[in-house]
Amino acid sequence: MDPISVVIAALAAGAAAAASSAVGQAATDAYQALRGLVRRRLRQRPGSEVILDRYEENPEPWTEALRAELAAVNAGEDRDLVSAAELLVGQLQGSREGSVIFRTYFNDKVEGVVVGNQNQVRMHFGPAGAGDEPRA
Numbered sequence: 001m002d003p004i005s006v007v008i009a010a011l012a013a014g015a016a017a018a019a020s021s022a023v024g025q026a027a028t029d030a031y032q033a034l035r036g037l038v039r040r041r042l043r044q045r046p047g048s049e050v051i052l053d054r055y056e057e058n059p060e061p062w063t064e065a066l067r068a069e070l071a072a073v074n075a076g077e078d079r080d081l082v083s084a085a086e087l088l089v090g091q092l093q094g095s096r097e098g099s100v101i102f103r104t105y106f107n108d109k110v111e112g113v114v115v116g117n118q119n120q121v122r123m124h125f126g127p128a129g130a131g132d133e134p135r136a
Contacts (some may be wrong), residue, residue, distance in 0.1 A: 003076035003085075004067055008055075009036055010085035013092050027091035034084040044073045077112060088125075094121040 001009070007092030035052075042048035046070040048050055055062035 003082045004070045005126070006072060006082060007034070007038065007075060007085040008063060008067060010088040010092075011038065011052075011056065012059040014088050014128065015059070017092055019045060024091075025114050026029070030088040030091045031082065034081075034088050036080070037081045037084050038070075041073050042069060045069060046075075 011034065014027070014034060018028060018031055035056075038052060039049055040050060051062060051065050051069055055066045070076070
């Protein structure tokens with residue numbers, strides 16, 4: 001999952017959990033921290049914060065608009081923002097213990113994020129298409 005998708009998923013899950021009051025204080029704090037970081041980032045683009053508010057009320061119709069705004073402000077490259085999203089996902093999963101958070105960076109830019117357990121990650125270094133054959 002790309003970093004912006006992690007942020008978007010964490011926001012939706014956090015908003016739903018906060019609305020139901022079914023989470024502990026740590027998850028609530030993690031959600032508020034993520035919201036604050038996203039808001040700060042979106043202030044670069046007038047009107048973007050309204051999209052965030054609408055997304056939190058009803059994610060389905062606002063997902064792509066929020067994705068576009070986050071991409072426009074390079075939110076996927078903000079390590080603090082992505083880490084806050086990962087932390088929230090971990091809190092909402094009940095415990096970060098046993099969950100793996102794997103991030104890859106290239107030229108100080110986040111290239112990929114995987115959160116959870118029992119995931120498979122294939123990494124290729126070199127020209128596109130090189131090394132696509134499975135190794136024994």
